[in-house]
Amino acid sequence: MSHHAKDLLTLAKAVIDTEIAALAALPSRLDDDFLHACETILACQGRVIVTGMGKSGHIGNKIAATLASTGTPAFFLHPGEASHGDLGMIVNGDVIIALSNSGTSEEILAILPVIRRLNVRIIAMTGNPQSSLAQAADFHINTGVDKEACPLGLAPTSSTTATLVMGDALAVALLEARGFTANDFARSHPGGRLGKRLLVHVRDIMHTGTEIPQVPPDASLQQAILEMTRKKLGMTAITTPNGTLLGIFTDGDLRRSFEKGQSLHEQPISALMTVSFRSINAHNLAVEALNLMQEYAITVLPVIQDGSVIGIIHMHDLLRAGIA
Known part of the structure; x- marks a missing residue:
């Protein structure tokens, strides 16, 4: 193996170790706000709307899809599009999950006043409990990381992984609370292998x-x-x-x-x-x-x-x- 190849493997291992360390810190963040977020979503008469910009948006898309497939009606709303008509998708009784590692995403902060007037609850997932988004939300789930896995400390890596995992934790907690079963999962995935195995007689x-x-x-x-x-x-x-x-x-x-x-x-x-x-x-x-x-x-x-x-x-x- 060449010296260059060893360097690449060393760097790759360091990235994985950094992200594992970030995830290891998450269980201690599961506090009353996490519980209140679960209770709010369980009591929701509307839909859960997940929003986030950039990489957080990609993670938000996945979180919304996971929620929807496990018994919690949800969809993703792009915050940039929200101020150009898509805010009409949000109605009284919905719940917003807003994702932003810094908690200062301008696109999300810009639509918060309008969302507030719609009388919806806001759950923020950020890496900064003191941020504007965290303070404006009804409940805040801390997904902060000590450092990104990117050597430059710039590309969202550990932070997006932490947010994704916290989203999974939220979805699975809700799944259990709803008594969502394998058959329920199959009904929302009729074309998938699991759906066929659980629905075809x-x-x-x-x-x-x-x-x-x-x-x-x-x-x-x-x-x-x-x-x-x-x-x-x-x-x-x-x-x-x-x-x-x-x-x-x-x-x-x-x-x-x-x-x-x-x-x-x-x-x-x-x-x-x-x-x-x-x-x-x-x-x-x-x-x-x-x-x-x-x-x-x-x-x-x-x-x-x-x-x-x-x-x-x-x-x-x-x-x-x-x-x-």
């Missing part, structure tokens, strides 16, 4: 009706294989005329039958089928079907209701649905 993706491969117990092996080939699920159910599931016969069972050298043509499928098999209910989550398949190294499950097969779910169905 077996009934939503299983094969039903004529797609279900099934033969009677007196069917021959040839008939069973033809049914498996037609339905393309690698198995067939063996059912009585009234639909009761007696057993299943899979590609694996066919292979094992050949390996045992059984007299296959002389026996009905009932003599070759598997009677001890895993199954699942239609109301189960699809991810539960995936867990069963992975646990028992199988790729298909019959879906059972009152002893009858009402569907079949295959690993391919889980893959197509984005569950696996």
Whole structure:
């Protein structure tokens, strides 16, 4: 490794250490104002509006998104745009979270008098409790850092990280207080992997009706294989005329039958089928079907209701649905 490369690694480690030190100081800042901020947001009948300039604005965008996805209606408002019409987005009953490391952001201070007349509560996150913004706010959360990780001490680095983490602390505290659940999270993220895993049920993706491969117990092996080939699920159910599931016969069972050298043509499928098999209910989550398949190294499950097969779910169905 070159001397120059070592210098770069040393500097990178110093940046990380500086930011870790900044975060380590945050727990001691969790005071009554943090609690009052949580209580104010929980009691809010409107929305939480996050605002900040520059790098603080980027952090504010993320905090608003995190709040919104964890049960607290929120959006980001650019303070520069606020004085050009966007203040109309703020209504009585909203709560403002204003971010500024210095607490002297002119764009935010310029709109404070108008915000005050709207009778909204203001929570400030700054690095200076004596600043104009901190003093004007109803509650102040201190996100101050001893130093920025930038060697020049100029680029917002440690300060924006501290603000981001404090925003996460606020969002998660509110999540817990609201009793927000994994299912609630999934409903606000229906297109994401977690949403699919928590919202898609077996009934939503299983094969039903004529797609279900099934033969009677007196069917021959040839008939069973033809049914498996037609339905393309690698198995067939063996059912009585009234639909009761007696057993299943899979590609694996066919292979094992050949390996045992059984007299296959002389026996009905009932003599070759598997009677001890895993199954699942239609109301189960699809991810539960995936867990069963992975646990028992199988790729298909019959879906059972009152002893009858009402569907079949295959690993391919889980893959197509984005569950696996």
